Amino acid sequence: MVNHSALDSLVVSAAEMRAIEEYLFTQGMPVAALMEKAALAVAQRVLFWYPRFSYPTVGVLVGPGHNGGDGLVVARELALQQYQVKIYCPFERLKPLTQAHADYARCLGIPFVSNLEALRDCTFLIDAWFGFGLTRPFTGQIATEIDQLNTWPQPIVSIDIPSGLHTDSGAVLGMALRAQRSFCLGLWKRAYFQDAALAYLGQVERLDIGIPPQWIDAVLSPLPACQRFTSAMARRVFPQRPLVTHKYQQGHVLLICGSQRYAGGAILTALGARASGVGMVSVAVPQSLKPLLVGHCPEALVIACPETEQGAIASVPDLEAIWHQYQAVAIGPGLTTENPPLVEQVLAYPGPLILDADALNSLAGQGWLSRLQQRTLPTVLTPHLGELKRLFPHLENPQVDRLEAAQMAAQQSQALVLFKGARTIIAGPSGPTWIIAESTPALARGGSGDVLTGLMGGLLAQASPATYLETVALSAWWHAQAGILASQARSPMGVDALTLSQSLVSIAQQVLNQENF
Structure with a gap:
């Protein structure tokens, strides 16, 4: 009511x-x-x-x-x-x-x-x-x-x-x-x-x-199909920790990302996940990147993967045997499109799965919709306009009505769609479509999307199934608020992705202290 x-x-x-x-x-x-x-x-x-x-x-x-x-x-x-x-x-x-x-x-x-x-x-x-x-x-x-x-x-x-x-x-x-x-x-x-x-x-x-x-x-x-995601909603969905707990009760997320060409994508995704407060972060990267990841995110468990000749992940060792260890998986940032079978394999993960960046590009045009529709737990797609057009080429003019485009994409794929833009839209096959009403052009910067994917993965690993859609919206809201906070301190031109990941912690402190936005 x-x-x-x-x-x-x-x-x-x-x-x-x-x-x-x-x-x-x-x-x-x-x-x-x-x-x-x-x-x-x-x-x-x-x-x-x-x-x-x-x-x-x-x-x-x-x-x-x-x-x-x-x-x-x-x-x-x-x-x-x-x-x-x-x-x-x-x-x-x-x-x-x-x-x-x-x-x-x-x-x-x-x-x-x-x-x-x-x-x-x-x-x-x-x-x-x-x-x-x-x-x-x-x-x-x-x-x-x-x-x-x-x-x-x-x-x-x-x-x-x-x-x-x-x-x-x-x-x-x-x-x-x-x-x-x-x-x-x-x-x-x-x-x-x-x-x-x-x-x-x-x-x-x-x-x-x-x-x-x-x-x-x-x-x-x-109620209307569309609603603004507000700070009040963020406080209701924000992860809370009981007094007595341990790291494995606070979620474990697996990030599959990075390549020699895009090593920074793996680092920034891991930093975004770390800021979510998730109990454990595992990162699967090409084996040559392991020292780099350990240096930037020493608490993460780094899985060294065999590499292709171009320095991309060739495979993740014993992937399906270790599914049960994770409450959420995110794949895509910095991955390159050299190994589409890896993305296909990850679709079998029996839990919340985020497909971002090169994971989306690897799937486009490969009859992937039917695979997503068969998944029993949520898949999150995180396209910008160009990626949405490649994934859903039959959508008419998605740039004209972005709200309608996100809703139609979610219905057709039976996935949760986070449609990136100046006003990010989060739509599911049913339920409300959430709108992130405040943002900043400071986020139009390489690496900011990697931070968002990591943050989202960490939050989904801590969420209950009843709040998955709202948790995806929370990640976009939190990410936008961190960008606004950082741009106020450094100007819109001064917000690099590393600064953005650090500002996430300040927003968490404000939410937990019940401060007004």
């Missing part, structure tokens, strides 16, 4: 948001009342972020629908606070409630201007042209004016979602306004977590407009 504290985690589609609003109206809430609540919430935040002594003049872009009505109420409230307000509404026909607010604004003496150029001297602009639910690309005058507005220096504040973005996919519908700040009304919309939309959203806030949680329950049963 949804409560007020959980509202911030819900992410809805345009259809789901529309259904919630329709239910509110059938329960007796007047449309005008909802508009007033939403617009007053926006006005309060505008007053905070754009105070009149710094931003005395505001231009409001008013559309024909209820988003335009929201803008007119905001225009009225700002005018009452002594802002100089101008309204630009290039539409002849408005919805009745929006028309009523336009008439009232005229009665208050707020000027309506007939062309966009009249707003050029405003210190900031409010975008109330189109809210959620837009599906058709802009053409003609509106497209031309959006293009023009995007060249102006004034900050733009968008109500609900920047005009021109698809509410679900975040795709640009021909042309979209680039906002400095976007206020999402009621519940988070899917576009806010799509990579395609991030350059247009600016700083984002969700504004509570008083939707009773029980009414959300009544409409969204079960």
